[in-house]
Amino acid sequence: MAGLIPDPDARGELFSAYFDGQLAPREVAVVSDLLDGDELTIAEFRSFQSVRRSIRLLPQLEVPANLLPDGHLGDRLSAYLDGELVTLEHRRVTRHVVECPDCRVELQELDRARIAIRSLPGVDTTATGEIPVTPAAGHRKRFIAGGIGAVAAAALLFGLAVGNSDEPAFSLDDLGTRHVARASAEPGFAVLPQSVEVSFP
Amino acid sequence: MIVRRLLMVGGLTAVFGVAAAGPALADDLGEYLEDARNAIYSGQRLVRTSWDGIESIGIFEIQHHGGMASVGSGSGSATIGAGRMYLGGPEEGAVSFVLHSDPELGGRYSVAHGEATKHLGRAATVVEVVEAGSVRLRMVVDDSTSAPVATEVFDGDGVLFRYSAMTEFSVWVDPAMAAFDGREYRMMMPLEDADLPIELAGYRLVDAYAAPHDGRQAFYTDGLFSFSVFTTRGRANWDAIANGDHPHESNGYDYLRVISPTSVTVLWNAPTTAIALVGDLPPDHLDQVLRELPLPGTDNWMKRMWRKLFGY
């Protein structure tokens, strides 16, 4: 991408917007090229990630109970319905809902409300207040390793489908490869035995 | 051929990044790891992992030079190091991770310098890495090259679960390895927001990357061990993909587990997410980690519950 060297301010703005998933593909390519440069540039890139993360990790505070319409579970019901509680919390809420008729009624009504809000004319159905996920940057060219056995080579192709088409297509070999490649940047890589698993025993 | 250098930014944290408050990696351990990284050697390495009585053994031809390791077995080879991986022959592609190695991690490990010993007739020293008073990793380090010629990794009860040893050793490397000139590679750019905890059972989420099927790879490390958690929306038919899988029970939940000589892979579905964890972490660490990740659950369970409560 020759010839496009943004000034420091423009560069910082690209880096900042990168992590918000707000760059056009052309701009992502510029960032990719910039990161191929010196260590200071990478450090700057990382610094925006750190700062952004610092804000995002601020605890989400609970609203004082007296401010909102009363409910035993408060806004956890909302998170429950959105599938945001995928840990022990989820089971706890379920257990409570099973035992508590008031919360059950509230859950029903809240669910109806969610559906109603989502079907308000013109409402963006993805507007759940979730943090937007950064889309994948475009570097996903497939490659085939010819030196490896045919079965394993096929497994290295992305999107090898096993099972029915609704399921995510994973190749275990591919995941192991990705992990080891990343892990090879860490100090521990030098002493812990690592290998690329291209077939399983 | 274009050479791409490893870009280490850990030392520049003070310039742009935010100051770390945690303890520094024990200087000793950092030095051993650094020396091992720069070691020049080749040979054959036997690796064995056992887990619940299941064993997985591999023998690998190794060439190690300049922080890169060429690792081969009967079915192929890869050149790995510095956040990059090259597969197969010169025509093949490679993948690289824009990386950030954080030397501030590793605070829970300390180093005990042990006795002199010999391995394959060469003078060596035993080095022990200790966590909370018990030995977690025992390495035999070759005195003249600093190569780790043997390693033992223990679980929380002091039971050996991974073992490696050089069965052939040479201070010479293949000239092609010594002159290794990185080919063009595809750069994996880091993403944000893997929707997973930043801190997890002593491990830190350092990076997240795009993974197959619009998924995410979240990379965690504690300064010594590491693992990646792959997630994607939907549910995967893991049984059909994983051969040689075994049921793994942890904290009362059921997972599938596949072991290799050098790593463990754990597979499961949370209600609407398919998850795979791959790493070299010990069994007790794994169980602590699983406890803090999204738990296995079924869609059907939620639908059944709903029907039971509301009748529709």
Place this chain on the structure above:
Amino acid sequence: MTEDFTPTWEDVAARYGRKIYNFAYRLTGNPDDAADLVQEVLLRVRKGLGSYRPGSFDGWLWRITRNAFLDGIRRKQRRPESALPEGDHHNLGSSPSPDEVLASVRLSDDVQSSLLKLPYEFREAVVLCDVVGLTYDEIAEATDVPVGTVRSRIHRGRKQLRELLTWPV
């Protein structure tokens, strides 16, 4: 779901209350101001829901929230540009999260006080993005500026934060 069902302000409160509270808290560092804002917004939603026009619901809600916030500030005769001098920063209303002891992430008190030192437009943009979780388009709609301006404000806010967090006063 019955055809005539419309969401009530209680429903909106249940879904968005926490975000509104956190928006105000992070902007002001003051739990009382945050509480006031929640009540004011819910009041306006109550009044406005009946005449809600088709459009982005979140955009509509956050425009209301922001206007209520600015009105509140004007009413209390504080300039939005100033950092709030008072405010009980420790009355968080929730137990400290494990995130607060992360090695490479600053303590939330440090982050909060640094946030308060940013000029209002930058602070608001960063809070809407990183606390509330809106997209640039949604922020543009809520604050009535072009997306490019949103992007620039967020960048400059983070850049200033970076400097404040690296070299604390």
